[in-house]
Amino acid sequence: MTQVSMVVNGKQVSGEVEGRTLLVQFLRESLSLTGTHVGCDTSQCGACLVHVNGEAVKACTMLALEAEGAEVGTIEGQANADGSLNVIQQAFQDHHGLQCGFCTPGMVMSAAALLKENPKPSEHEIREYLEGNICRCTGYHNIVKAILAASGQDVTAIAAE
Structure with missing residues (x-):
């Protein structure tokens, strides 16, 4: 297991992951950010799309360790500060x-x-x-x-x- 740290939706987070853990798995399973969906596991559907350092990335194609130190934005971070829809x-x-x-x-x-x-x-x-x-x-x-x-x-x- 390896420690990984990143900023997700403006908050510093960290956790232990296996080298093969996908970013989508880390977000859903370790951080309970289940808005990022797993649809195909083959990068075809786009249900797992997140922003990594401002770029759109399919989280099923990126290892969690590749996001070390990155700023990650998920659907949960899209709402306005008061919780209303953007x-x-x-x-x-x-x-x-x-x-x-x-x-x-x-x-x-x-x-x-x-x-x-x-x-x-x-x-x-x-x-x-x-x-x-x-x-x-x-x-x-x-x-x-x-x-x-x-x-x-x-x-x-x-x-x-």
């Missing part, structure tokens, strides 16, 4: 960008990374950016609409689905 989370709720909710944490984390890079993305740019996230319920239309709304763009002309 602008992206609220847009997902307002525009029905979720159904079963399994992919939602990864989608929100992807949206946050995209909007950090590109504050006013087009519909095409959003769809292209979400290529690594799979949703089996929504068909992506309302997810795209939610991200457009979160970016402050007018979505009234976009038909509801």
